[in-house]
Amino acid sequence: EAGVAQSPRYKIIEKRQSVAFWCNPISGHATLYWYQQILGQGPKLLIQFQNNGVVDDSQLPKDRFSAERLKGVDSTLKIQPAKLEDSAVYLCASSWKTGSSGNTIYFGEGSWLTVV
Amino acid sequence: QKEVEQNSGPLSVPEGAIASLNCTYSDRGSQSFFWYRQYSGKSPELIMFIYSNGDKEDGRFTAQLNKASQYVSLLIRDSQPSDSATYLCAVNANNDMRFGAGTRLTVKP
Numbered sequence: 001e002a003g004v005a006q007s008p009r010y011k012i013i014e015k016r017q018s019v020a021f022w023c024n025p026i027s028g029h030a031t032l033y034w035y036q037q038i039l040g041q042g043p044k045l046l047i048q049f050q051n052n053g054v055v056d057d058s059q060l061p062k063d064r065f066s067a068e069r070l071k072g073v074d075s076t077l078k079i080q081p082a083k084l085e086d087s088a089v090y091l092c093a094s095s096w097k098t099g100s101s102g103n104t105i106y107f108g109e110g111s112w113l114t115v116v
Numbered sequence: 117q118k119e120v121e122q123n124s125g126p127l128s129v130p131e132g133a134i135a136s137l138n139c140t141y142s143d144r145g146s147q148s149f150f151w152y153r154q155y156s157g158k159s160p161e162l163i164m165f166i167y168s169n170g171d172k173e174d175g176r177f178t179a180q181l182n183k184a185s186q187y188v189s190l191l192i193r194d195s196q197p198s199d200s201a202t203y204l205c206a207v208n209a210n211n212d213m214r215f216g217a218g219t220r221l222t223v224k225p
Contacts, residue, residue, distance in 0.1 A: 033213075042120075042204055042215035043160065056212065091159055104150070105206075105213060107159040 002027065004108035006092050012114045018080035021111040024073070025094030031055075033105065034067055034077050035091040043091055049075065082115045089113070119143075120207050122216035130224050135192040137219050139205030142186065149181055149188045150206040153199075154218065160204055163190070195223040 005024040013019050025032045031050050035043035046065065048055040052072035060067070064083070069075040079086055089110040119142040129135045137151075148167050152160035166172045166179040166188065178191040188207075192199055202218040 031211075035215075040124075040217070042122075042217045044215070045213065048211075089159075104162060104165060106162070110159045 004092055004094055004106055006090075006108040006111050008111060009109065010112045010114075012116060013082055015084055015115050016081040018078065019082060019113060020076055020078045021090050021092075021113075023075045023077070023092030023108060025075075025092070026096070026106055029094035029096045029106075030072075031095045032069055032075050033091075033093040033095075034075070035093060035107075036088045037091055037110070038088045046077070046090075079113075082113075084115050087113055087115045120205055120214050120216040122203075122205050122219050124217055125220040126222055127219055128222045128224060129195050131195060131197060133195050133223075135195045135199065135221055135223070137190040137192075137203050137205075137221065139188045139190075139207075139216055140186055141188070141205075141207045141214075143207065143209045143214075144183075144186065146183075146186075146207045146209040148208040149179070150208070150213075151177075151179060151190045152204040152206060152215075154202045154204055156201075163203075192221075195221075197223050197225050199223050 033048050034046045037043045046060045047057040047067045049069040067077045091110045092108045093105045095105045121140045150165045151163045154160045164174045166181045172179045176193045180189045202220045204218045205216040
């Protein structure tokens, strides 16, 4: 079974530029998550989708970050304009159980962003 | 504010010893608890999960949960140098998964 796919793996951009990350979850997984992990910290949830609807985006900086999952499968996370503090790993994850405490989240390899 | 707290470490144990990793959480409504291992430069990978009070064993790993004390731990028996990584505690309440900052473990040969 294929895992969570992410691209690009690495990206270096200048501040105020834009960047987009793509994620394809494990086949059949209804729930998709985008996490931000800053070096030395645990993953912080940015946005959670259930199929193509947003479940939680309370920690998404909406003035610069946006995400969509139009067809309920793959997803794109965009940052525009980027700031230095956005340098982090952006982890996409998915799970198949929805609305259940039994979720097991599986992570992709992550997209490493450096803003200079 | 839903918090998940872990001792950041580093925790250093000799090869063959038992490593004990601890995690506390603030949301009493939390229902499921996960331990992830994250090697440097890699994404987190699931080690095990626990839902009920008590112990759950999987090979060299034992998860312990005490909901009354809002405490979950991970024991690693016969620690190996390959166990050196950051261990993330994650707590799920109503489909809201929160992670701790992680404990860095070093197992010395």
